[in-house]
Amino acid sequence: MALTDYIDDRPADGVFRVNPAIFTDQSVFDAEIKAIFEGGWVFLGLSSQAEQPHDYFTTQIGRFPVLVQRDGQGELGAFINACPHKGARLAQLRQGHAPLHVCPYHSWSFDSAGRNKAIKSKRAGCYSAAFDQDDHGLARLPHFGQYRDFLFGSLTADVPPLAEYLGGAVQLLDLVADQGEAGTELVPGQVTFTYAANWKLQLENCSDAYHFTSTHPSYIRVLERRQQTFSQDVVASVWENSDYWKDDATGIGGGSFSFANGHVLNWGVFGVTPASPLFEQAGPLAERHGEAKRDWMFNMRNLTIFPNLQIAENASSQLRIIRPLAPNLTEMRTWCLAPKGESAAARRQRIRQYEDFFNPTGMATPDDTVSYENCQMGYGGGMSRWLQGYARGMTASIAGGNRFGDLIGLGPERSVLADPQLCDETLYHSYYRAWANRIAQELQA
Amino acid sequence: MTTTITLDAAQDLLHREAHLLDTWQFDAWLDLYLPDAEFWMPAWRDEVSTTQDPDRELSLIYYRGRRNLEDRVMRLTSGHSTASWPPARVLHLISNVRIARSEGQIADVCSAFVCHRHDTRMNRTDYVFGRYEHRLSFENGNIRIARKKIILLNDVIATSSDIYSV
Incomplete structure (x- = not known):
């Protein structure tokens, strides 16, 4: 269906009507998740949810788990809350304090700035040179921004600056x-x-x-x-x-x-x-x-x-x-x-x-x-x-x-x-x- | 005449309260509560602990004074709340009752509960479970409720919940 089949927006005629299908169609829902929730700025939480260095909180953008944490210098960062090794969810709590996150599955560890700190038994692992060239840190959100106490992130790189969006x-x-x-x-x-x-x-x-x-x-x-x-x-x-x-x-x-x-x-x-x-x-x-x-x-x-x-x-x-x-x-x-x-x-x-x-x-x-x-x-x-x-x-x-x-x-x-x-x-x-x-x-x- | 609350008497009161809620006999239910009774269902502070101080932390329900429960009953039975009519069919099951502390005419009673709910509007059945902590008081020949704390373990609320469905 075309957009005009969903929203009948004709200001000159004094008409604005909505098709109930926007609330029921799976195809609309899938498009919303991709284009709106995973396709632009969304609210993550308040900065006071991670007040002190190494404090963190977890949330969700669309289908993805997100970790917002403050590093040792007090700088906030936002990451996909998943270990790059096997993809397991890393931080398990809604909110906490962790200078180091250790993945409960295979013990890869990450500091509060999202950097990989250790890969268990790395030297014995017979990894190829190509592996060593990969970044083993947590995936940063393409965009993370703050207005006053309010934190926002985007899973998509192609977004206007936060100030312009708000x-x-x-x-x-x-x-x-x-x-x-x-x-x-x-x-x-x-x-x-x-x-x-x-x-x-x-x-x-x-x-x-x-x-x-x-x-x-x-x-x-x-x-x-x-x-x-x-x-x-x-x-x-x-x-x-x-x-x-x-x-x-x-x-x-x-x-x-x-x-x-x-x-x-x-x-x-x-x-x-x-x-x-x-x-x-x-x-x-x-x-x-x-x-x-x-x-x-x-x-x-x-x-x-x-x-x-x-x-x-x-x-x-x-x-x-x-x-x-x-x-x-x-x-x-x-x-x-x-x-x-x-x-x-x-x-x-x-x-x-x-x-x-x-x-x-x-x-x-x-x-x-x-x-x-x-x-x-x-x-x-x-x-x-x-x-x-x-x-x-x-x-x-x-x-x-x-x-x-x-x-x-x-x-x-x-x-x-x-x-x-x-x-x-x-x-x-x-x-x-x-x-x-x-x-x-x-x-x- | 003894004023000590026995396990049998405590259990009987808990079962009576459950029955009154299950059958929407709210006036009789209110009569179980003392005028200055506390009714408290804390929220969860994090994964492992509920909120502890209702004046500084959020509760799912917190009232001091039966008067507030009367307000809730008034709303439930008013016919002006779409969420409350038709009512959900509920069935409370209470178990593991024990007297945690007994002193004079006061007894603190712990129990486990499951409240099954059938929402006829949505044709949806679900349940909540948790623990009750009642403070019972023997007054003028009757056992009455001075305090009820509901520790709701599955606290992601399915649409809504009310005083009779927890």
Whole structure:
């Protein structure tokens, strides 16, 4: 099938439609893995996951295991996490400290800069001269880059520089990284879950303002009950302290920003509220960064750095890494993201808010993931008719930014400024335009 | 009259709790918990250890106060949660029950569990397993739960999980 059979993108006609086959076809999935996940920049983790010399963490790019480690000089590097000898996975843990990695299969060893240190019984091995000319070190990723605390890698050499790939979206990463003077960290305790649906449903749902009051009424009712019958046992919620998201709210409530390469933000006005764990820092943050940027840090913000990083700052603060496993199976690795050095009380509040909303064992995320599975079931075998979920905001989307973004100098490609009921869907266009650019060649191959 | 919690009594309470969860008798289930009860399912810090301090580390579920469990039950039974209706059919099996510590009217009880789950929506059957650590308290002639810790061993959550399915 041609790309236009998958995405019907005709701005002049006011049409943007998506073929459900993009969520079900194995050929599309294979193209995505090659052209998007293994074919360009993807998020690997935070630099604080390997804080000290010889610290490391492991992750995955597409089908490949990846080792990110800090050498003895403190320099970060990223490698394929496989021994060049027989290809066995080398580092076995999610995170650790290892001046030397010894392969558990035949004891080849590597230092934290990825150099081969020893080949067991090398002299007795009767190797040819050709073998000696090979590099026996770990395979470095063709590209590895860092923006602030955020680490990215690419398995493909032919990519733009990281700064160009991230473009203006780096300011949205700044809003996260600047919350703590000492940087950002992951709260100990990683939560992993899977759902039986396509990875792009997670991509979309993070940016989906339209679903909140429909998918999460049970959570909203719990918040209402907590407000009505105060108890010191329950945690305050930032949702209680704002109403931009309510079906009967009026005025400008937020909107969306779309950047090149598929990075998008949707946002809402939360205000500087004591329900936020950042509240204790409201003064110092305004002093350090100005009030406008401080206020943006308090706003509800759901950010996607295409294709696999999402930072959701709404009920609490979550970092997610999306990993597609099959057209109808996705793995989500999730963490509570927090500024280093916040007070014990703020950290506790952040964690409690997080568990209630974001965990797959909490009161909101299950209603999302079950909805993804309902979508996947609804798609059936793929193309039956075009999906109509990409049309809200079509006449509100403008080129460039708006007065809210201007306050912190945001320069998006497109933006929507919305009343609470608009619930823009044009920000998905940015995903699918980037998606189409990336997989076009692979689909034809 | 003795107030010491016997192994038989502890086992009976654990089996009763399992049955109440299996059969969605949540009001009776809540009655088993003391008002200031702690309900805790830690996350895993790494491959070998769970998180230890719920105020500084993430848990899969952490509540202090039965009030929070009432919120969870309200959501589950509200009819407004697509993940919760239709409910999964679950069956808890509890074994290896022993009293780890007993002092006065308090007993710390360890057990092993498997919770089988059938999701009718997806026609999917799976299971979770792990250990329970209950702190039981003999109060006014009844044994009640002061604390339940769930150490979930297979912690890659298949889509979702809730208080009745672990």
